[in-house]
Amino acid sequence: MKSDIPVMSLQRLPVYLNYLKSSGGDGAISSGAIARALGMGEVLVRKDLAYTSAQGKTRVGYQRAELIAALEEYLGCNDRKNAVIIGAGELGNALLAYGGFSNYGIEIAAAFDISPEKIGSEICGKPVYDIRELRKGVEELDAKLAVLCVPSDVAQAVADGLINCGVKKILNFAPVLLRAPDGVTIRNIDVAANLAILMSM
Amino acid sequence: MKSDIPVMSLQRLPVYLNYLKSSGGDGAISSGAIARALGMGEVLVRKDLAYTSAQGKTRVGYQRAELIAALEEYLGCNDRKNAVIIGAGELGNALLAYGGFSNYGIEIAAAFDISPEKIGSEICGKPVYDIRELRKGVEELDAKLAVLCVPSDVAQAVADGLINCGVKKILNFAPVLLRAPDGVTIRNIDVAANLAILMSM
DNA sequence: TAAAATTTGATACTATTTTAACAATTTACC
DNA sequence: GGTAAATTGTTAAAATAGTATCAAATTTTA
Numbered sequence: 470m471k472s473d474i475p476v477m478s479l480q481r482l483p484v485y486l487n488y489l490k491s492s493g494g495d496g497a498i499s500s501g502a503i504a505r506a507l508g509m510g511e512v513l514v515r516k517d518l519a520y521t522s523a524q525g526k527t528r529v530g531y532q533r534a535e536l537i538a539a540l541e542e543y544l545g546c547n548d549r550k551n552a553v554i555i556g557a558g559e560l561g562n563a564l565l566a567y568g569g570f571s572n573y574g575i576e577i578a579a580a581f582d583i584s585p586e587k588i589g590s591e592i593c594g595k596p597v598y599d600i601r602e603l604r605k606g607v608e609e610l611d612a613k614l615a616v617l618c619v620p621s622d623v624a625q626a627v628a629d630g631l632i633n634c635g636v637k638k639i640l641n642f643a644p645v646l647l648r649a650p651d652g653v654t655i656r657n658i659d660v661a662a663n664l665a666i667l668m669s670m
Numbered sequence: 671m672k673s674d675i676p677v678m679s680l681q682r683l684p685v686y687l688n689y690l691k692s693s694g695g696d697g698a699i700s701s702g703a704i705a706r707a708l709g710m711g712e713v714l715v716r717k718d719l720a721y722t723s724a725q726g727k728t729r730v731g732y733q734r735a736e737l738i739a740a741l742e743e744y745l746g747c748n749d750r751k752n753a754v755i756i757g758a759g760e761l762g763n764a765l766l767a768y769g770g771f772s773n774y775g776i777e778i779a780a781a782f783d784i785s786p787e788k789i790g791s792e793i794c795g796k797p798v799y800d801i802r803e804l805r806k807g808v809e810e811l812d813a814k815l816a817v818l819c820v821p822s823d824v825a826q827a828v829a830d831g832l833i834n835c836g837v838k839k840i841l842n843f844a845p846v847l848l849r850a851p852d853g854v855t856i857r858n859i860d861v862a863a864n865l866a867i868l869m870s871m
Numbered sequence: 872t873a874a875a876a877t878t879t880g881a882t883a884c885t886a887t888t889t890t891a892a893c894a895a896t897t898t899a900c901c
Numbered sequence: 902g903g904t905a906a907a908t909t910g911t912t913a914a915a916a917t918a919g920t921a922t923c924a925a926a927t928t929t930t931a
Contacts, residue, residue, distance in 0.1 A: 477918065479870055483863035487845050491822070499878060507847060510920060515880070528878050528927040544866050552865065559764035564861065566760040569845060573866035614865060621692070638868045640861075644688050644770060646708055656868045658859060660765065660841075662684035664753065664815055665745050665774035667839050667857045669680055678888070700908060711890060716909070728909050729897040 478517045483573075485517065486540040489533055490572075499530035546574040551610045555627055556618035557582040557597050560642060564616060565593045578610045600627070607634040617641040628655070679718045684774075686718065687741040690734055691773075700731035745774060752779040752811045756828055757819035758788045758798050761843060765817060766794045779811045801828070808835040818842040829856070 488507060489498070500518065504511035518531065523539035525531045541547060552570065554561045557580040570577055581600040582588060588599045598606045606612070615636045619627050624643035631639060637653050644659045689708060690699070701719065705712035719732065724740035726732045742748060753771065755762045758781040771778055782801040783789060789800045799807045807813070816837045820828050825844035832840060838854050845860045 475918070476871070479867055480863075483845075483860060483866060484847060487860075487863075488847060491846060501878075511878095512880095512920060512922095513918090515878095516919085519880075525879050526927075527880090527925075528876080528929085530878070543870070545869055546866070550869065559760075559767040563760035563764045567861070569862040570865060573862055573869070575862070575865055575869070614869060616865070638871070640865055640868055644684075645692055646685060646689060654868060654871050656864060656871075658861065658864060659684060659688075660768070660859065661770040661774055661776070662681075662688075663857060663859060664771060664776055664817070664841055665684060665747070666680055667841055667855060668746055668751065668774070668776070668815060669744070670677070670839070670855050670857075676888070702908075712908095713890060713910095714888090717889090720910075726909050727897075728895075729899085729907050731908070 474520045478520055481517050482521070482540055482544055485514070486537065486544065489537050489540070495533060497526070497530040497532050498536070500525065502530070544573060546572065549574050549576060550614065551576050551578040551612045552614035552616060553578060553607065553610065553612045554580040554595075554616050554618060555582075555600065555603075555631065556580075556620075557584070557587045557592060558618060561616075561618040562592055564618065565595050575614065577616075578612060579606060581606060600630075603630055604634045607631070607636060612636065613638060615639050617643060617647075619643060621645045675721045679721055682714075682718050683722070683741055683745055686715070687738065687745065690738050690741070696734060698727070698731040698733050699737070701726065703731070747773065747775040750775050750777060751815065752777050752813045753815035753817060754779060754808065754811065754813045755781040755796075755817050755819060756783075756801065756804075756832065757781075757821075758783040758785070758793060759819060762817075762819040763793055765819065766796050776815065778817075779813060780807060782807060801831075804831055805835045808832070808837060813837065815839050815841065818844060818848075820844060822846045 484507065485503065488503065500514040501511040504514045521539040521543040523531055523536045552575050554564050554577060561580055565577060565580055577595060579595055580592060580597045581603055582597050583600045587597045590597050615631050617624060617628060617639055621643040624641065624645050625647055628639055628647045628649065632649060632653050639655045641647055641655055641657045644662060647655050649655050685708065686704065689704065701715040702712040705715045719737065722740040722744040724732055724737045753776050755765050755778060762781055766778060766781055778796060780796055781793060781798045782804055783798050784801045788798045791798050816832045818825055818829060818840055822844040825842065825846050826848055829840055829848045829850065833850060833854050840856045842848055842856055842858045845863060848856050850856050
């Protein structure tokens with residue numbers, strides 16, 4: 470989408486946003502102050518922020534409210550979009566229970582599962598649908614995002630199904646590398662690998 | 671620990687390991703084959719693998735079994751170490767239920783929580799202890815890793831407690847930037863931010 | 872009013888990461 | 902046995918990411 474920004478910079482934007490929202494205060498804040506608080510270089514902060522519509526004022530800094538608005542606009546927090554959770558296991562449940570997605574304009578609209586006991590139920594107020602009705606659900610909800618919380622051995626098949634239904638962006642928690650055609654973006658979170666990496670650092 | 675390897679390379683090692691373990695087959699595999707399967711450059715694969723003790727043979731490639739062993743050794747999969755989950759909420763439960771940590775030699779030994787209903791119970795066979803007895807638990811278990819699954823507003827305080835108990839490596843799921851002294855490594859996973867980033871890609 | 876201090880944004884520079892090129896070596900094949 | 906093909910590991914180049922420098926601008930202070 471915003472293909473001109475380096476991924477590294479894009480990944481830092483939510484960090485700035487979190488910091489600004491949590492640190493509170495009003496008025497202006499300088500790139501130097503942000504950099505110090507986050508333990509990074511101030512030029513890097515300015516460069517990252519320059520990708521958004523944020524504009525700093527010489528000798529003053531950035532207006533906090535404007536900066537937050539610029540970051541939220543860049544990250545699409547104002548455009549409401551639906552996401553679906555695939556796999557209503559423990560992890561799926563945790564994500565259905567988590568309220569933090571709305572900060573980014575993301576609404577977890579429903580979950581899909583294959584288990585008869587779960588299909589038709591509600592988890593945290595979100596309906597659980599039959600995965601065999603994925604197409605119908607995705608189309609009705611106009612889901613742009615899917616979060617894959619299924620076991621590794623079916624992850625590729627389920628991903629294929631999602632892609633077949635027109636989903637272009639998939640966040641995958643299964644520790645397998647998913648193949649996808651051009652135009653489909655897959656992002657992986659491997660929690661166990663993250664722990665192992667942390668241990669090796 | 672292995673401070674000579676670029677973080678980017680370190681992060682790819684589990685990807686290679688996953689691929690090798692899941693793709694099966696025996697005999698040898700070349701860096702080119704790995705690169706093609708994973709959609710990356712073959713020289714990068716060789717360089718990454720060179721950080722481990724793996725050695726390829728000219729005109730043959732790497733012995734799969736040896737390569738897996740080298741990756742596992744580098745990632746410390748053979749050294750058993752205990753990890754603790756802090757916060758037995760939905761996410762904590764999901765991690766307690768997940769069996770994939772053992773692939774990296776990591777044993778989720780216990781959870782800690784503040785809720786009286788949870789304290790003393792077992793989740794997936796793992797005990798839930800009182801967070802006020804964190805020190806005792808961490809010392810008895812010799813926990814080297816902690817996974818922080820607590821709400822954002824208490825994350826820093828809980829992290830401070832962990833650090834105070836001697837924990838040096840923390841995987842943090844709360845969307846806040848934790849401050850920690852030198853010698854303590856913190857790694858963050860912000861699921862909502864990941865979805866937002868994915869949406870902006 | 873003028874000077875000093877501070878902060879942005881741009882440019883230049885440095886470091887890191889990735890890719891390309893290639894010599895060395897080993898296997899397969901004739 | 903000799904030649905061709907394939908693959909590693911190394912060295913060089915390119916691309917990317919991050920840092921330092923600095924002019925311009927604006928606010929504060931004298």
